[in-house]
Amino acid sequence: MKILVTGGLGFIGSHTVVELAKEENEIIIVDNLNNSKEEVLDKLEEITQKKFKFYKYDLTEKERVEEIFSENNIEAVIHFAGFKAVGESIKEPLMYYSNNLISTLNLLQVMKKYNVKRFIFSSSATVYGDQGKEKYSEELSRGKITNPYGMTKAMIEKILEDLYASDNSWDITLLRYFNPVGAHSSGLIGEDPKGIPNNLMPYIMKVASGKLEILSIFGNDYPTPDGTCIRDYIHVVDLAKGHVKALQKAPKGLNIYNLGSGHGTSVLEMVTTFERVNNVKVNYKIANRREGDLPEYCADATKAFRELGWKTEKTIEDICRDAWNYEKNLL
């Protein structure tokens, strides 16, 4: 199949390109390198021993999107491109709404024009909001969303639902990711955020490598067994495989799947596992709670297993090992 992967040089997109390349697929990548590096393309070619057509285009420029579709007989689109930092989205809402929404609208309009109607969208567990659950299933409706980044995800989901209602010949899959972490086992691709990381795993990696001094664990007085927050961490390679399965197995129409492991891990468990499997020290201190954090947020991942035959295979140990392997290559 000829697949356009938007944001294909980013963290999740690049790992998905690797998995897609294992099948008989022709992959076209578009990425404006806003949050990625062109070197990732070389790494992808090294890992897969395949070549990929790459467009360094910005999806907010509709003529550019048209150009890609006029030059290639694209059959499906996996749409990763977008801005994703929650804190930044609160400071720069217009930047987030315009990039994430305009990119998606341009893509969908051009797809419609070229009669390409298979679309997989990177959504987020954040669309559930806080419904006081330990596990979130797709049967729940979208909840109250507290930041512009999350709103862009919810708004795009709604746009896609409306599009499908208007024309049910579209095949649309909304994938709601829980906490993507880890790296490819080659150590060649992974997550390397610019500046000081906001997320737990990249922060742990920077402390372990000595680039940052100490990890602050945001609160140890939550109603969880060790007092620290629990999340559903998913290895990025498992996540990437979920996209391949969605492409192959999702029933016709509009479908929504959680991509998570269904198992929770606490912040403290993540830190101690990282230290144990990698034999490194992660300095940490207990700090105040971070505003907006929930004690526990995990996926009910049974629907993806039932309908797509997909479940996570990698463990928290694998996540810690692969993340560290990638980080060491950056040193």
Ligand code: NAD
């Ligand atoms: P990423 O930033 O590593 O990848 C996104 C890529 O899109 C980057 O390479 C960036 O350069 C590119 N991009 C952004 N705007 C673009 C534009 N206008 N035109 C062309 N390219 C553009 O992020 P990621 O972690 O790989 O996330 C991929 C998708 O998954 C995003 O939509 C994100 O919101 C979603 N998601 C991520 C997480 C997570 O924790 N990483 C969780 C839930 C959902």
Ligand code: UDP
């Ligand atoms: N966390 C932490 N210290 C950090 C970053 C994160 O203790 O420097 C905690 C955070 O409070 C949350 C968990 O790690 O409980 C996961 O946070 P992350 O930002 O990675 O993902 P979120 O689930 O908030 O999207």
